[in-house]
Amino acid sequence: MTAGTATLSERERRAAVTPLRAVVDTLVIAERDLIALVRIPSTLFFSSVQPIMFVLLFRYVFGGAISVAIPGGYVNYLIPGIFVQAVVFGAVQTSIGLAEDLQKGLVERFRSLPMARSAVLAGRTVADLCRNVFVVLLITGVGYAVGFRVETSFGYYLGAVALLLAFAYAFSWAFAVIGLSAPNSETAQVMSFPVLFPLTFASSAFVPVQSMPGWLQGFATYQPVSQVVWAVRGLMVGGVSDVAGHTWASIAWTAGIVLVFGPLAVHRYRTRT
Amino acid sequence: MGSAGNGLAIEADNLVKTFKGGILALDGVSFRAERGSVFGLLGPNGAGKTTAVRILTTILQPDRGTAQVLGHDVARDPAGVRGLIGLAAQFAAVDENLTGRENLRMVGQLNHLPRARSTARAGELLEQFDLADAANRPVKTYSGGMRRRLDLAAALVDRPPVLFLDEPTTGLDPFSRVSLWAVIEKLVDDGTTVLLTTQYLEEADRLADRLVVVDRGRVIAEGTAAQLKSELGAGVLHLEMTSGEEAEKGVAALGERLRRPASRLGSVVELSLDEGVGDVLDALRILDAAGLAPFSLSTREPSLDDAFLALTGHSMTEEAT
Incomplete structure (x- = not known):
């Protein structure tokens, strides 16, 4: 029969999911997600223009009112915070994108194809990682333009970037769970912000935690975003006490988030009907 | 490779599926589709047609019962089934941000076709479905009819021997509907087995060699469209x-x-x-x-509603709950 240009046994060979195929499938999905990122003006705005606006806002509007003791002054305090805020905000795209794929029936199609089950989530998070590399380069450039300087060394800068990207990757999985739990992409977005705002603003990203009321300081000190901000700030510009402690705490949060939300996201993906 | 030699493309045996909230979508559905035939699942919204398709395409697991596609069990060998089927679901499942060509190439790659084959096949299908002019435009600029054609093309990328079409013509204008029917007839001539669901008796009559009428998760009639019509007057x-x-x-x-x-x-x-x-x-x-x-x-x-009145004693529209 013409319909079977490929013989049935050849089809069986192609349908078998091998580890190599799982990687290829992941890259195919990641490529698709990256194309979408470039083509949708709002997501491009979200991941590039928005962090720049925050840089300008805090550097030139609020920054003068915030006093910090750090080499290079407030701009060196601010930019590491912007790095973390930008990648954390970017994770919302994961939840919106997955909710949209579910809503539009694309996940149905993927489930009927002989591809690796894991590729939809893995591809999405890999695409996020690529976007975050771009975001980090962009903010480094913008930061340098407004006076930010790495005061330590290039090696420490790279270490900080690696820590940042790992944390952002973990966060993508947390937001994947939100996307897979939301009935549609609008709700996914609405569900994301109550998580994002306290994490990024009640943190050490923009102002010293000591300036906050006592009841907030406990949360602001121990929550993951603050730990990563301190670690990144300490590694890039110094002036942070116990950088090693914050770095280990960041690694522990990163690992913890992946261990909890990774399996949860996979479970949600498998059981969502 | 299982017992594909028995001439059956699809075999569903006593499928039962209950959703959250105790909604019984399938209540013991069985049917068999011969190879190279068009098999119709006819019924109103909420009858369980889509649930049956989702089980047969390995998207859902049944609570009870078994199903085979060309001898591959959907529960025990889902990967084997996925390599044999194409699915055009009820709502065009295409990526709006990709172009038509990119969509088809992606599906080819996820079917593990070599990159060059995927590209060549995408070109062929765009031509065949009259989308060549729009091939390099993002799908979000496509009309509803164009999306449906692209969706069907995506289901055909790997030339599947068994094709599932869930309400392929719902929402299409009469002209697009007739041209889609012609495409389906051509595929069947080439040896493809097609399972299609529809709410339209006319469509089942035109395309399906055999059909079952489904209502509230049960098969209430089975036979050829002619047999069904003669029962209806x-x-x-x-x-x-x-x-x-x-x-x-x-x-x-x-x-x-x-x-x-x-x-x-x-x-x-x-x-x-x-x-x-x-x-x-x-x-x-x-x-x-x-x-x-x-x-x-x-x-x-006679409309499907008449068929329902005759077969079930209640109107089809009562089912919308």
Whole structure:
């Protein structure tokens, strides 16, 4: 029969999911997600223009009112915070994108194809990682333009970037769970912000935690975003006490988030009907 | 590779599926589709058609029962099944941000076709489905009909021997519907087995070699479209009377003299026909004898709603809950 240009046994060979195929499938999905990122003006705005606006806002509007003791002054305090805020905000795209794929029936199609089950989530998070590399380069450039300087060394800068990207990757999985739990992409977005705002603003990203009321300081000190901000700030510009402690705490949060939300996201993906 | 030699493309045996909240979507559904045939699942919204398709395409697991596609069990060997099937689901599942060509290439790659084959196949299908001009435009600029064609093309990328089409023509204009029918007929000529779901008796009649009628998760009738139609009669006669009162009298007169009950809708009398024109003449003679004169008359083909009334005693629209 013409319909079977490929013989049935050849089809069986192609349908078998091998580890190599799982990687290829992941890259195919990641490529698709990256194309979408470039083509949708709002997501491009979200991941590039928005962090720049925050840089300008805090550097030139609020920054003068915030006093910090750090080499290079407030701009060196601010930019590491912007790095973390930008990648954390970017994770919302994961939840919106997955909710949209579910809503539009694309996940149905993927489930009927002989591809690796894991590729939809893995591809999405890999695409996020690529976007975050771009975001980090962009903010480094913008930061340098407004006076930010790495005061330590290039090696420490790279270490900080690696820590940042790992944390952002973990966060993508947390937001994947939100996307897979939301009935549609609008709700996914609405569900994301109550998580994002306290994490990024009640943190050490923009102002010293000591300036906050006592009841907030406990949360602001121990929550993951603050730990990563301190670690990144300490590694890039110094002036942070116990950088090693914050770095280990960041690694522990990163690992913890992946261990909890990774399996949860996979479970949600498998059981969502 | 299983018992694909028995001539069956699809075998569903006593499928049961309950969703959260205790909604019984499938309540013991069984059917068999021969290789190289078109098999129709006919029923209203909520009958369980889509659930059956999702189980057969390995998207959902049944609570009970088994199903095989070309001898591969959907629960035990889902990967094997996925390599044999194409699915065009109810809503065009295409990526809006990709171009038509990119969509088809992606599906080819996820079917593990070599990159060059995926690209070549994408070009062929865009040509075949009259999308070549729009091939390099993002799908979000496509019309509804174009999306549906692209979606069907995506289901055909790997030339699957078994194709599932879930309400392929719902929402299409009459012209697109007819051209889609032609595409499906061509695929079947080439040896593809097609399972299609539809709410339209006309569509099932035109395309399906055999069909089952599904209602509330159960198969309530099975056979060829011709068999089903003969059970339903030749059509429905509409007689528009001058008033509701006249119509009432007409229903009474017809009910007394004919074996079939007539029904009244405002000032319209409806009567199902067994034998066509002869029945029309009988009805007019009866009305004439009762001193009743309809001022207009028309007949129509039996609809799925009529089939439902005949088979289940309740109307199809009652199912919308």
